[in-house]
Amino acid sequence: MNTLGVTLVLGLLLGVWAQTNIERPQCDSPEAEEAALVAQDYLNAEHTQGYKFALNRIEDIKIYTKPDGDKTYKLEVELLETDCHVLDPTPLVNCTVRPKMMTAVEGDCDVVLKRVGGVLTVTAFKCKTEESTEDICLGCSTLLPLNDTTALDFVHKSLASFNNFNENVTYAVFEVGRMSSQVVSGGLVYLAEYVVVEANCTEDPCVPLNDAMAARGICTAKGSSIAHSVNCQMFLTMMPVIDANVVDVNSTVAVTNSTSAVAPALPPMVHVHTGSLSPKLGLRYHKLTTLHNPELSGLLSAESTESDEVVPVAPGVANSTAPADAGSDSSNSAEVPVVVKKRDVPIVPVVPAPAVVDPIAVVPVCPGRKRFF
Template identity: 65%
Template structure:
C-alpha cells in the first residue's frame, strides 16, 4: 500500500472515531440513575413470576453518541429481590428488600437503551439471577426447591386452614413464591409464601378464576406441620398508575403459572429468576461476561409505551421458556434527586461502580 493510500485510510478512521463519541458519566449522577431506574422498571415489567427487584448498585454506564443519531445507553445494574410479588401493585420504592439472613436473591443485568424523543427505549438486555450465599448464619432458614413435596404439602395444609376461616369465597393456589425450612426443636419448621386467587369450585375441585376482577393475594405460612399459622394479604384488583407522566389506564394483573402435579424443570430451582432476554447479535453491546452465559435469545421489537410501574406482559415469559417477541419499553420518569457532592478523590478518578443502596 502506498503512502497516499495509507494516509486516506488513517484519515477515514480518524473521521469515524470523531463521529462516534463515548461518554461515561459518574454512576451516581442523575443521568445514570435515570437510566438505571428505567432499566429496573422495564425488567420488572417483563418478570411474570416471583417478586419485584429493586436497584442496588449501578456497576457501569456508557453512552454512545453519533451525530444525527439517537444516543445509546449501555448500563450494568445489580438488583435485589424484594418482598413484593409481581402481582402486587405496590411501587418498588415502597417494597422491602429481603435481608441476607432470609437468603437474598440478586439480579445482575446488562441493559441497552436508546434515548428517543427525550425518553429511554430498551432495545436489549441480559440478566443472571442467583442466590446470595454470603453471611448466611448458622440456623437461619434455608431455601427449598419450589417443587419440594413436603413443603408443598405444608402449603396446601395452610391454604386449607385459610379457606376454612373465610366466608363465601374459596381460594386456590396460583403460584408458590418461595419455601424455606429451619431446624428447631421438634423438627423442621417451614416458612412459605404463595399467591392465591379466587376460585371456582366444583365437587371439591377448585380452579383459579380466569378473570382480572378475581381477588388475589399473597399468603405467609409458618409452623411445624399441622401446627401452623397463615396470614394472607389481598391485592387491589385495579389501581391508578403511579407514574405522574402516565397518560392514564389501570394496572391489570398479568398471568402467572398455576402449579399442577406436572412441574416444569424451572421448579427444581429454589427461587424465581428474572426473565433472561437479549439480542447480542443485533446490538453487540452487551458485556462479554453476559455474552458468555447461556440464555434464551429473543429479539426486542415493536415499541410500546409503558409507565414507570409497568405490569408484566400477559404472555408467560418465565425464565424456563421464552418465545415470541417482547415489546420495547419506552420509559419516561422523573430523574431522582442528585446525590450529595462527593469530594473523595478516589471516586473522582473512578466514577464507577456507584454507591451500594442496600448491601
C-alpha cells in the first residue's frame, strides 16, 4: 500500500514537472531587471544593520510558469555595499558604492519571487556576504574587527570631542559601521564610521533615548585618540552639524555652526552599543540577513550559503513551485534531466519532437552586465 502511494505521488510530481514551463530570459531583460530590483529593495528592508546594498549584476534567472499561470522566479544576484547606512533615508540611487580600494563588501544572494496579480513578491532568499580582497593596494586602509578595542577607544574619543563642542544635544553610539587603519608617514591612522543617537546623559554612562523621534546620524572620524577630525550628519536633514579638527583633546577646536567659542566640559564616556554586533570575533563588516523562509531553501543554490548548515526541505514543498537545483551551477540544475528525459524517452517517431521548443535548451545570455565593477 505504501509502495503504491509513493508511486502515485511520484507520478503526480513528474506530471507537474512535465507541465511546468521553464523560461530562461536574458539577465539584462526588462523582466529580469524588474525582479532584481524588487529583490534588492526587499533585501535592504530585511537588512537592519550596517549599510544599504545596490544591485551590481544579475547572474542567473529562471522563470517557472505552471498551467494555472502562476509564475515563480528564481534569481541569482550580486550586490555591493554603499556608503548609506540602513537608517539613512537617502534614496539608494543617490548612494555611492564603495570602491575596491576602500575594501568593498559583496553580497551574493539567491532569491525566489512569485508574481501574484501582476505584483512580484519575495518568498525566500539566501545570502552570503564577504569582503573583496581584489586590488588591495599597499598603504590602503585595512578593515578592522568591529570589536577591536583600540579602534573602539578611538570611536569613544572622537565622539567625546563631537559632544564637547555640541552644546544642544549629546549623542551616544548606536552602532559601529566600519573601522579601519592606515599606515601613513606620521604613523598609524584610524578611520571610523558610526551611527549616533540622541542620549540622556544625566547618569553615567549616557543612555540612548528610546524614542522614535530621537535625532540620529552618522559620524566619520579620522586620526588618533589625541588628534582627530570628526564630521557628523544627522539623517533628518543630512546637513553637517559639526566639523571638529582636533589637534589635542585639551586644545582649541575649530567648530562649524557653533555660536560659542567656550568649550563645555567633556561629557561622561558613553559605551558602544554592541547588541547588534555579530557574536563572531573578528567580523569586519555587517552581513546581509543570511536566510529567509528555510522551507524553500531547496530552491536556492548552495553558492550563497553562509555555512555548511542546510535546513531540510519538507517533502513536496519545493516541488509545489518548481524542481530544486542540485547545486550552484545552473547548468547542472535538477530540472534539466527531468524535462529532457520526458521528451527523449518515446522511441516512436510519430511524436514530432523538433516541433516542441524546450526553452531551457536555449543558451541564455547570462550573467548580465556589471553596473559598477
